[in-house]
Amino acid sequence: MSTATVGDLVSQPYKHGFVTDIETEKIAKGLSEDVVRLISSKKDEPDFLLAFRLRAYRQWLQMEEPNWAALGYPVIDYQNIIYYAAPKQQEKKASLDEVDPKLLETFEKLGIPLSEQKRLSNVAVDAVFDSVSIATTYREKLAEHGVIFCSISEAVKEHPDLIEKYLGTVVPSNDNYFAALNSAVFSDGSFVFIPKGVECPMELSTYFRINSADTGQFERTLIVAEEGASVSYLEGCTAPMFDTNQLHAAVVELVVLDDASIKYSTVQNWYAGDEHGVGGIYNFVTKRGQCRGDRSRISWTQVETGSAITWKYPSCVLQGADSVGEFYSVALTNNRQQADTGTKMIHVGPRTRSTIVSKGISAGHSSNSYRGLVQIGPKAVGAKNYSQCDSMLIGDQAAANTYPYIRSQQPDAAVEHEASTCRISADQLFYLQSRGIGFEEAVSMMVSGFCRDVFNQLPMEFAAEADKLLALKLEGSVG
Amino acid sequence: MIRPDAPLLLEIRDLHARVEDQPILKGVNLTLRAGEIHAVMGRNGSGKSTLSKVLAGHPAYTVTAGSVTYRGADLLELDPEQRARIGLFLGFQYPVEIPGVSNLEFLRVATNARRAERGEEELDTFAFEDLVRERLKVVQMDPAFLERSVNEGFSGGEKKRNEILQMALLEPLVAILDETDSGLDIDALRIVAEGVSQLAGPDNATLLITHYQRLLDLITPDYVHVMAAGRILRTGGKELALELERTGYDWVDQELANLEATSEREPVEVA
Known part of the structure; x- marks a missing residue:
């Protein structure tokens, strides 16, 4: 007889938990103005950037860690974290053949082949290992179209004007505690620039890998789409299994001008800690996009399966007239994971529209909260929002919460909110089983069905991967 | 159709x-041979539905004694999905709704699981659509129901038709239909009954669990069993159902009281 329970299904071993044994250059633990200067000098940065970092650091010192989220975790000791770690290798390599084979191997193991022969077709990848970007594929091909896709460190050197013009303009350094911290110490991340009228010829993707146990990862991503440009971008992330927690505080900024669009997808699979909640990534992320231009569009799609703690609200500021913001999210929590995630749709311009579809799946003893703000400003005549928040509970020990905030200063706006909660019941499982469908496949069918609206939004290459990832996370957990 | 030499399909012993x-x-x-149609009747709480769920392997029920042999193998050893794959089918009294799971995809996965067990090749979406459209005729079901989520928003009658459609696709050797007639209007009952009759053949057996004679007016059983207090109290031919219809269940209570008074005797068999 089957002894599997819905509870067991979610507790599948994490498959990306290995550590790469590679010599790493690390600075001493702790954070101070000197550390900020050290990071900046290691990266040989222009003065404006050091000034940006120092201003952020000073602002951070004045700020307090937010405590309004439905999350519980021990106090983070910011002096016990290493703020810069890089695998030892000279200068970024001109050719991949010169990259340390151990690093290439690591990414290959993660399913991200970087070598010329094995590359994912039609997906350009920037691979970030701890604090630095080690390789970016298809750069030349993209350059032919005028598309810039490189690590943010390289962009600082090669396109300082663009960085100075856009960095910190969507998420100001004093936006919140974690954004300020990131602005002070960010190490690497990706930079994308799509010039006027260009439709990016391939999917762009950044793969973040944390490797060191005591290092924080503070990546910074900036994507700019000029008038009429469009791009689809995907980020993926994994980390080894450690019994300590690693801090990940990223900032992502998107800028979209007239008639341009950015589709930003995330498949987040950081290590989530074990079944007792030991270890795992603390994920405090600020993601925001600004629809500056008329008829511009930003679409966030996220599949959040990892991290011990998730604090993340990818948002859209809809400034341009007729601009559109979308947020599609699946957040799965299991064991002792806690997620407080959602979005903000800030309607500024007239006839701006936004759609929010959030699917939370809670299993084990986890807690999964949706927190979302829909704000309609006084000038947003004819603004429209539609929000749908669905929760699925697996087992009887998990929690799901929904915190929708709606603020409208525009009587003409239309705001709709729908919410539902369901549970995978033993009777539903038995029904599927009694038709010859195995227990795990039955759970997976129900979970994918629940998430379909969101998975449909993912780029084709990744939709199947997301489906598999969820099935994997749930394997052994129902009953 | 009773053939004493027909192969044994299901043997329930002192369960x-x-x-x-x-x-x-x-x-x-209870013994089911190929080609036979059995009806199990009885009041609410007599154990009819429990019997069907135990046979299908519902995890809420624990077998404490007895045996069930399906074509020579120990059925109780198997997971519910394995029982289904080897040809046991339970038509639910209350088919559950499964939001988000496409009915068509569900039917295809289920059909392929059964086909794999029989050593047949898997059907791709196109081949399966052809098959399902043909089988829809058995229950006169609107193909629009294929596009919806499993049973979601279906009326009582539509849910039951969907059950019979599943039976038509899975081609079970033993079909147990738990109060398939409940909640159906006359037309739906007729369609469902015709579907079941069409599917009943010389190689399979059907076990109808029902309260009422009205289903048995449309499907003639070879055997009628009356269940009470977790046992089969009497077994007879189709006339037993008619007798029940006429006299009600009061005599069952009487017989049960007698039985309990005279201790743990075996139930009376009336051929």
């Missing part, structure tokens, strides 16, 4: 089962 601490089945004996 006892409980849910939580409550004993429900207290020694059920």
Whole structure:
């Protein structure tokens, strides 16, 4: 007889938990103005950037860690974290053949082949290992179209004007505690620039890998789409299994001008800690996009399966007239994971529209909260929002919460909110089983069905991967 | 159709089962051979539905004694999905709704699981659509129901038709239909009954669990069993159902009281 329970299904071993044994250059633990200067000098940065970092650091010192989220975790000791770690290798390599084979191997193991022969077709990848970007594929091909896709460190050197013009303009350094911290110490991340009228010829993707146990990862991503440009971008992330927690505080900024669009997808699979909640990534992320231009569009799609703690609200500021913001999210929590995630749709311009579809799946003893703000400003005549928040509970020990905030200063706006909660019941499982469908496949069918609206939004290459990832996370957990 | 030499499909021997601490089945004996249609009748709480769920392997029920042999193999050893794959089918009294799971995809996965067990090749979406459209005729079902989520928003009658459609696709050797007639209007009942009759053949057996004669007016059973207090109290031909219809269940209570008074005797067999 089957002894599997819905509870067991979610507790599948994490498959990306290995550590790469590679010599790493690390600075001493702790954070101070000197550390900020050290990071900046290691990266040989222009003065404006050091000034940006120092201003952020000073602002951070004045700020307090937010405590309004439905999350519980021990106090983070910011002096016990290493703020810069890089695998030892000279200068970024001109050719991949010169990259340390151990690093290439690591990414290959993660399913991200970087070598010329094995590359994912039609997906350009920037691979970030701890604090630095080690390789970016298809750069030349993209350059032919005028598309810039490189690590943010390289962009600082090669396109300082663009960085100075856009960095910190969507998420100001004093936006919140974690954004300020990131602005002070960010190490690497990706930079994308799509010039006027260009439709990016391939999917762009950044793969973040944390490797060191005591290092924080503070990546910074900036994507700019000029008038009429469009791009689809995907980020993926994994980390080894450690019994300590690693801090990940990223900032992502998107800028979209007239008639341009950015589709930003995330498949987040950081290590989530074990079944007792030991270890795992603390994920405090600020993601925001600004629809500056008329008829511009930003679409966030996220599949959040990892991290011990998730604090993340990818948002859209809809400034341009007729601009559109979308947020599609699946957040799965299991064991002792806690997620407080959602979005903000800030309607500024007239006839701006936004759609929010959030699917939370809670299993084990986890807690999964949706927190979302829909704000309609006084000038947003004819603004429209539609929000749908669905929760699925697996087992009887998990929690799901929904915190929708709606603020409208525009009587003409239309705001709709729908919410539902369901549970995978033993009777539903038995029904599927009694038709010859195995227990795990039955759970997976129900979970994918629940998430379909969101998975449909993912780029084709990744939709199947997301489906598999969820099935994997749930394997052994129902009953 | 009764053929004494027909192969044995299902043999239930002295089956006892409980849910939580409550004993429900207290020694059920029943034999199904190929080609036979059996009806199990009885009041609410007599254990009819429990019998069907125990046979299908519902995890809430624990078998405490007895055996069930399906084509020579120990059925109780198997997971519910394995029982289905080898040809046992339970038509639910209350088919559950499964939002988000496409009915068509569900039917395809289920059909392929059964086909794989029989050594047949898997059907791709196109081949399966052809098959399902043909089988829809058995229950006169609107193909629009294929596009919806499993049973979601279906009326009672539509849910039951969907059950019979599944039976038509899975081609079971033993089909147990748990109160398939409940909640159906006359037209839906006729369609469902015609579907079941169409699917009943010389190689399979059908076990109808029902309260009422009206289903048996449309499907003539070879055997009628009356169940009470977790046992089969009497077995007869189709005339037993008619007798029940005429006299009600009061005599069952009487017989049961007598039985209990005279201790743990075996149930009376009336051929």
